[in-house]
Amino acid sequence: MSRNFALLAFAVLVSVVACELVAQPPADNSPFEKWEKDISAFEADDVKSPKDKGQILFIGSSSIKRWKLDDSFPELDALNRGFGGSQVADSVHFFDRAVKPYQPRQIVMYAGDNDLAKEKTPQQIADDFEEFLTKVEKALPGTRVTFIAVKPSLKRWNLINKVRETNSIIRGMAEDSEHLTFVDVDAPMLGKDGTPREELFVDDGLHLSDAGYELWTELLTPHLLVAEKQAR
Template identity: 30%
Template sequence: MSDAGTLLVTGSSSVRIWNSIHKDLAPYQVMQRGYGGARMADFSYYADRIIKPHQFKAIVIFVANDIAGVESDLTPKEVFRLYKDLVKQVRKRNPATPLCWIEVTPTPKRWNVSQEIQEASGLIETYCNKHDDLHFISTFDQYISPEGLADSTFFKKDMLHLNRDGYLQWAGIIKTYLEEASIEP
């Protein structure tokens, strides 16, 4: 697979366990590089191994473990600072490649910290809106139930990872965004 025509989809376990990613994101050619427990600091540190050896049509990133309702959580401002650091790392090797950030999808398991997650997402979205080569793929509203909570019908029993319907929803959101941003297959 030629890197220049390939979409790199990378990030945490939600990317790693997306078994139908190639089918779901077709006709895009996809290189899938995810690992469980990915956090922004680790991801930025390992950018050389994950992203920089290659040139891609676009890079799509989903990292969702920095605000998880645990003692080691980062603040929204810390997540934003690490996002900007990651952008700098990616830009060293891929200066013109579109960089797309998938908003952290609301999950039932982490609903108790959804306000902090949304705050971090808001900072990243505002930053992306100021840069032509940075893209923010909004997912929040599409995973909210009519009751205003994270919609459990999109998640596996762990209430953290997407099920088949959740991935189909995600794929539709991602492909629609890429098409609207003129990132063609």
């Protein structure tokens, strides 16, 4: 009797543990999961308001997300798909959902800030960007990509050497590529003392002010127009 009771108790225990394991959702350790809400929001927006294919697609981190493209480029049909806090690898991961469906005629990327802050090396960032370019060439052959240099900022001035190393590598990639353009924003964002101009940033010393976006628009526009002429 006691043996049967012990077997029954063991069976009940096993069943309880099994149920608890089934009830608990599997842990998602993917570093990309945190952006799922942003990417899903893009997709929901596309359903609600279908986007024309062949636009100029802006993608990357918060410097892209905060950019009021309609104000900066009123004559160009541009689509903003920036998601704040993202790294280059995030745009690679979500390429099939945040880039490819739009079949853009040009792509503008800004990323790298957050990568360096998370202690990625300049070469790792360049490698991630190379993977992005490979995806573009495979899915959208011939599409021009413009990379806006990692900016110098007040908040992350301690990373300036790595910022410039990253930019140097990607500038070299652009010099060797027919479809990649590098837009330098480093020197134009510095004052006479060689440090970032305060008026180009909001209070956090990291994100761009209206004056910062005006400068970026001025620096980027000629490259977009050249690419537009080449595409015709």
